[in-house]
Amino acid sequence: MSAVWRASRAAVKRRRLxxxxxxxxxxxxxxxxxxxxxxxxxxxxxxxxxxxAQRGAHAVATFDTMKVSPEQLARTADxxxxxxxxxxxxxxxxxxxxxxxxxxxxxxxxxxxADPAGPVDRIELLEGHWATAPGEIVVNWAAQGSPGAELLGxxxxxxxxxxxxxxxxxxxxxxxxxxxxxxxxxxxLQPTSAQMLYRFTDSATEDxxxxxxxxxTAGLPEDALTGxxxxxxxxxxxxxxxxxxxxxxxxxxxxxxxxxTLIVGNVVSGAVxxxxxxxxxxxxxxxxxxxxxxxxxxxLSVPAVxxxxxxxxxxxxxxxxxxxxxxxxxxxxxxxxxxxSPWVSVACLVGMxxxxxxxxxxxxxxxxxxxxxQAISAGGxxxxxxxxxxxxxxxxxxxxxxxxxGLGQPFARPGRTLLTMAAIVLGVTTVTLSTGLxxxxxxxxxxxxxxxxxxxxxxxxTSGDDGAAPPRLGDAQIEERLRSLPGARAVRxxxxxQANMTGQTQPVFADFxxxxxxxxxxxxxxxxxxxxxxxxxxxxxxxxxxxLVLGDRVTLELNGRKITATVVGQVIExxxxxxxxxxxxxxxLSPDAHATxxxxxxxxxxxxxxxxxxxxxxxxxxRASVLDSGNAGAAAVITFATVFTVLLTLVASLGVFNTVLLxxxxxxxxxxxxxxxxMTPRQVVVMTVTSVAGLxxxxxxxxxxxxxxxxxxxxxxxxxxDFPEYMKDVWHAPQLAAMLLSGVVIAVLGALVPARSAAxxxxxxxxxxx
Numbered sequence: 001m002s003a004v005w006r007a008s009r010a011a012v013k014r015r016r017l018x019x020x021x022x023x024x025x026x027x028x029x030x031x032x033x034x035x036x037x038x039x040x041x042x043x044x045x046x047x048x049x050x051x052x053a054q055r056g057a058h059a060v061a062t063f064d065t066m067k068v069s070p071e072q073l074a075r076t077a078d079x080x081x082x083x084x085x086x087x088x089x090x091x092x093x094x095x096x097x098x099x100x101x102x103x104x105x106x107x108x109x110x111x112x113x114a115d116p117a118g119p120v121d122r123i124e125l126l127e128g129h130w131a132t133a134p135g136e137i138v139v140n141w142a143a144q145g146s147p148g149a150e151l152l153g154x155x156x157x158x159x160x161x162x163x164x165x166x167x168x169x170x171x172x173x174x175x176x177x178x179x180x181x182x183x184x185x186x187x188x189l190q191p192t193s194a195q196m197l198y199r200f201t202d203s204a205t206e207d208x209x210x211x212x213x214x215x216x217t218a219g220l221p222e223d224a225l226t227g228x229x230x231x232x233x234x235x236x237x238x239x240x241x242x243x244x245x246x247x248x249x250x251x252x253x254x255x256x257x258x259x260x261t262l263i264v265g266n267v268v269s270g271a272v273x274x275x276x277x278x279x280x281x282x283x284x285x286x287x288x289x290x291x292x293x294x295x296x297x298x299x300l301s302v303p304a305v306x307x308x309x310x311x312x313x314x315x316x317x318x319x320x321x322x323x324x325x326x327x328x329x330x331x332x333x334x335x336x337x338x339x340x341s342p343w344v345s346v347a348c349l350v351g352m353x354x355x356x357x358x359x360x361x362x363x364x365x366x367x368x369x370x371x372x373x374q375a376i377s378a379g380g381x382x383x384x385x386x387x388x389x390x391x392x393x394x395x396x397x398x399x400x401x402x403x404x405x406g407l408g409q410p411f412a413r414p415g416r417t418l419l420t421m422a423a424i425v426l427g428v429t430t431v432t433l434s435t436g437l438x439x440x441x442x443x444x445x446x447x448x449x450x451x452x453x454x455x456x457x458x459x460x461x462t463s464g465d466d467g468a469a470p471p472r473l474g475d476a477q478i479e480e481r482l483r484s485l486p487g488a489r490a491v492r493x494x495x496x497x498q499a500n501m502t503g504q505t506q507p508v509f510a511d512f513x514x515x516x517x518x519x520x521x522x523x524x525x526x527x528x529x530x531x532x533x534x535x536x537x538x539x540x541x542x543x544x545x546x547x548l549v550l551g552d553r554v555t556l557e558l559n560g561r562k563i564t565a566t567v568v569g570q571v572i573e574x575x576x577x578x579x580x581x582x583x584x585x586x587x588x589l590s591p592d593a594h595a596t597x598x599x600x601x602x603x604x605x606x607x608x609x610x611x612x613x614x615x616x617x618x619x620x621x622x623r624a625s626v627l628d629s630g631n632a633g634a635a636a637v638i639t640f641a642t643v644f645t646v647l648l649t650l651v652a653s654l655g656v657f658n659t660v661l662l663x664x665x666x667x668x669x670x671x672x673x674x675x676x677x678x679m680t681p682r683q684v685v686v687m688t689v690t691s692v693a694g695l696x697x698x699x700x701x702x703x704x705x706x707x708x709x710x711x712x713x714x715x716x717x718x719x720x721x722d723f724p725e726y727m728k729d730v731w732h733a734p735q736l737a738a739m740l741l742s743g744v745v746i747a748v749l750g751a752l753v754p755a756r757s758a759a760x761x762x763x764x765x766x767x768x769x770x
Contacts, residue, residue, distance in 0.1 A: 004291050008298035015299070017661075021654040022356070023303035023310075025263050028648065029256030030311025030352045031318065036253040037344045038319045047238045050173050051231060055084070057121045057174040057197040059213050060229045062091060065194050068224040073196055079216045083201045086120040088194040089113055090186040091177070093500050094158050095559045107500040107507050107558050110137070111177035111195055112186025120197040121174045128152045128168030131181050134188065137164040138180045141171055161189065175234060178507060193226065206232055227502060233545050237576045247717045251710055252641070255430055259648060261359050262423045263655045296364040297357050304356035312348050402683040405674075406690030409663060417695065420659040424699030425706065427652030428743045432707020433714070434645040435739065438638050439730035440715055440723060444572070454608040455627040458482065458598040458615055471621030475595045478619065479515065482598055485614050487606030490516035493595040495586055501546075502555040508542075509575060510556065512593075514583035516601060520571075525722045526550060527569030533584035536565045539574020540722040543567070558589040573721045599627070649746060656692055656750025664688065664758040671758055681759035688755035692747040700743025704736060 050056075063073060070088050077085035090112040116123035116130055116138075127149050131138045137156060141147050147169050154166045164181070176197060181189070200212035209230045217225050287295070397404060410417040460471050460478070471478060475493060482491045492515040498507040520529035520537075527550045530537055536554075543549065552567050563585060571580070586593055602608060612624035664671070671684065679687075708731060715723050 003287070004294045004298060007287075007295045008302075017654075018658055019299075019303045021263060021651065021658060022300065023307040024654070025256070025259055025651045026304050026307025026352055026356060027311040027314065028651065029253070029259070030308045030348050031315045032253040032256045033352070034312060034315030034344060034348045035319060035322060036250045037347065038315070038323070041341045041344060047173075047235050051235075054122045054124060054173045055118075055120055055199065056172075056231055057086075057176060058200045058203040058231050059198045059209055060121075060174060060176045061196045061198065061213065061217070061225060062227040063088070063194050063196065063220075063224050064226050065192055067221045068194075070194065072220060073194060076196060076198075076216045076220070079218070081200050081202065081212045081215050082198055084119040084199040085196060085216075086118045087196040089196075090183065090189075090191040091193045091195045092186065092189040092191040093557060094161065094179075094189065096156050096158060096498075107498055108178040109500065109507065110179045110181055110186070110189065112183040112189075112191070113180050114183055116170060116180075118197075120199050121172055121176050123170045123172045123180070126169045126171060128166075130170075131167055131185065133182065134185050135162060135165055136167045136181065136185070138168040138170050139166055140175070140178050140180075141169040142175065173234070174231065175229075203231070206230060236545050237541070247714045251433070251714060252430075255426055255433075255648065257355070259423060259426050259651055259655075261355070262419050262426070263651065263658075265359050265362070265419055293361075293364045297360055300356055300360045301353060304353040308349055308352040311352070312345050315348065316345060400686075402679070402687040403690050406687040407694055409667075409687075409691035410695060413663070416659055416662070420656055420692070421695045421699050421702075423652045423655040424696055424743050424746055425703040427649050427746045428700050428703025428739060429706040429710060430645050430648045431742045432704055432739045433710045434641040435735065436707065436711035436730050437641050437714065440711075440727050441638055443727045443730070444721070444723065454602045454606065456600040456602065456608060456611055456615070457625050457627050458600060459623045459625075460594070460596055460598070460621060471619050473619055473621075478595070478598065478622070481618055482600055482615065485611060485618070487602045487608075487611050488600055489603045489606075490518060490601045492516040492519070492599045492601075493583070494597040494599065495583075495593050495595050496597070497558055497586075497590065497593065499589070500557040502557070508556075509578040510558070510586075511578060511580045512583050512586035513580065514595070516599075518601070520569075522724075523571045524569050525572055525724045527567075530568055530580065530582045530585075533582060533588055534563055534565045535568045535585070536579045536581045537569035537571055538567065538579040539571050539576070541576035542574055542579060543570060545576055556585075556589065561589050563588050570722060572724065649742075652746050653750035656695075656747050657754060660688060660692060660751045661754040663691070664754050668761070671761060675762075684759040685752075685755045688758055689748055689751045692751045693744055696744035696747030697740070698743075699747070700740040703743060704739045707739065 073088040076082070092110050094108050094110045096108050113123075114132075116125055125138075126141055127147065128138070152166060152168070156164045156166065158164060164185075170180070174197065176195065198213065198216055200209065200216075202208045202212060209232065213225075213228055399407070458478075473481065479491050479493060482488060492513055495512045497510050497512070499510040501508050517529055524537070527537070536556075538548075548554070548567055550567055550570065554565055554567070556563050556565050565581065565585065574580070600611070602611060608626045612626065615622055615624035675684070711730075712728065715728050
């Protein structure tokens with residue numbers, strides 16, 4: 001074994017550049033694969049573990065107590081397919097005005113429970129104690145961590161009801177309620193609905209959950225079930241952002257793996273072909289065929305292991321920031337989203353070197369079959385007659401002799417040529433994909449800057465907003481003053497409330513707008529903008545998770561008032577819990593509501609800083625800041641795509657370098673003969689570069705459609721954003737020409753160094769080598 005190691009170590013030293021190429025491509029591939037696997041596990045594992053730990057409900061069902069009795073609901077726990085159940089619990093919708101716990105008040109779903117334990121939905125107490133006496137309430141804190149004990153004792157004044165003192169903060173992965181009170185307090189709230197929590201024996205899909213709920217509620221009065229929420233809906237909401245990154249990360253990971261396979265196969269195949277004499281010497285010295293194979297595999301294992309270790313470290317370092325972006329704004333509860341399963345790192349550490357060795361095994365077996373005499377006598381040149389027919393045909397054309405000779409060289413080694421061209425195709429595919437993604441995301445980030453002027457956000461303080469004084473002026477006066485300030489072009493008022501949607505246990509954030517509607521011109525993907533009372537729009541995540549499509553009707557409830565709303569449009573993106581509506585809708589739900597925020601669009605060239613100072617001088621209760629249209633997720637994707645594209649392009653060029661280097665070493669005798677009959681060093685460079693430039697052009701032609709298809713695949717499967725066609729249609733003639741040229745550039749960059757080295761080789765050196 002020591003002899004195999006010494007021979008392998010010597011081979012690594014002789015092939016330093018090839019060792020570097022393999023290590024680099026394995027590093028890039030390992031990093032990308034690890035990030036993709038980390039996102040995949042983070043999108044499901046933390047949620048599943050936290051949900052199982054709290055015995056989360058597979059279905060949270062709401063019933064009308066006017067149509068069904070508590071005894072009838074209790075009997076549903078014994079129906080076939082129900083593994084466990086809890087309830088019935090009284091449920092009421094309570095209106096809470098704006099206060100310290102929420103930026104905006106609104107409607108909260110409150111449930112009466114005697115304690116947080118039970119067979120289903122074991123609520124975890126974060127701060128304080130459980131509500132056991134009248135006037136006490138425990139608030140569901142869905143964000144990660146704890147709000148802090150200093151907020152205990154906050155008084156929530158219900159609209160037309162009793163004041164409730166916050167005595168605890170808790171979290172429920174089931175999100176079965178916004179808050180909990182004691183059963184006695186719930187009786188005082190006069191509930192009109194009841195809640196049942198179910199865990200089913202079969203809960204793998206929505207269809208099975210629906211079937212289980214149907215069996216559980218069979219025999220109950222018609223229309224007694226008013227709403228139901230499944231845990232799969234919560235899981236989709238939890239993983240929405242992470243899932244949107246998966247197509248991008250997975251695609252780049254697959255590209256990296258393919259390039260790794262091609263480069264490793266090319267390097268090992270070339271090392272075997274160019275090292276026939278070395279193989280023969282090893283066998284003549286007593287190396288068995290298996291030991292020869294072990295030499296080549298060990299030679300590859302060194303950079304493979306080094307690349308996988310460094311790639312795993314890099315992937316773990318990048319995973320934290322990417323996870324942070326992927327779960328920004330997501331209600332994660334007790335799910336540990338910052339970590340991912342250790343098996344991901346182990347799989348990359350073990351799997352990537354194993355893949356490299358598996359790929360290297362095929363060409364290494366070629367060395368296994370050679371006898372010592374065959375290997376020593378074989379030499380490095382191609383076998384007689386390979387590609388000669390094509391070379392003769394090219395020689396009969398009017399092309400300059402260096403060009404015709406160069407174009408014929410790839411046909412001498414068709415297998416090596418195909419591997420090299422495949423690497424170029426993947427390089428062009430990556431460049432095309434990255435260019436398309438960058439253009440799409442730049443158009444997406446620029447959407448908020450349509451019109452050319454800066455955007456100013458003006459926030460109106462409230463008495464409960466950390467002590468900030470409310471504005472002295474009314475809404476109409478504030479809007480008029482904001483429009484009158486120098487540089488203002490348009491003003492849009494916004495009010496935010498937490499409303500209840502029929503059939504949903506968790507409130508939804510409702511944004512109500514008045515004034516400038518120009519932002520809808522580019523943000524509406526389907527349908528139209530809301531224009532009248534009872535018309536709403538929302539993002540793809542909101543609609544998908546609630547099974548809504550354009551034209552569907554829902555019931556919104558706020559401050560004891562209800563309105564039937566119609567989904568008339570879908571915007572590019574949006575919070576999975578938020579919808580947008582007109583101010584006329586707010587007038588019907590809460591006539592006394594005030595705007596909490598104003599967005600001012602300035603004219604092109606207007607001084608944004610001067611405008612913010614003018615706003616704060618106008619009214620002490622207003623705070624102004626310049627809106628940053630940047631998007632952290634878009635910036636992360638563009639940065640990662642750019643870095644990975646540069647690395648993959650470099651690796652593809654190094655693959656070409658390896659091919660040209662092997663070809664020039666094999667053709668030393670031919671180069672010496674050509675120089676002896678008058679070929680100049682410049683003509684040698686032209687011949688060598690031409691031998692791969694044609695491959696670069698063909699690779700560009702093949703890689704461009706693959707890159708366009710990959711771009712469309714990624715942008716069509718971003719669940720939280722629905723890009724409109726004008727953001728996807730980024731391909732134009734100049735760009736496509738540049739993409740085609742990128743294949744030639746990759747090939748030429750890889751060929752220049754060995755071409756210049758071959759040009760400097762003298763006839764005497766070649767004869768000395770022979």
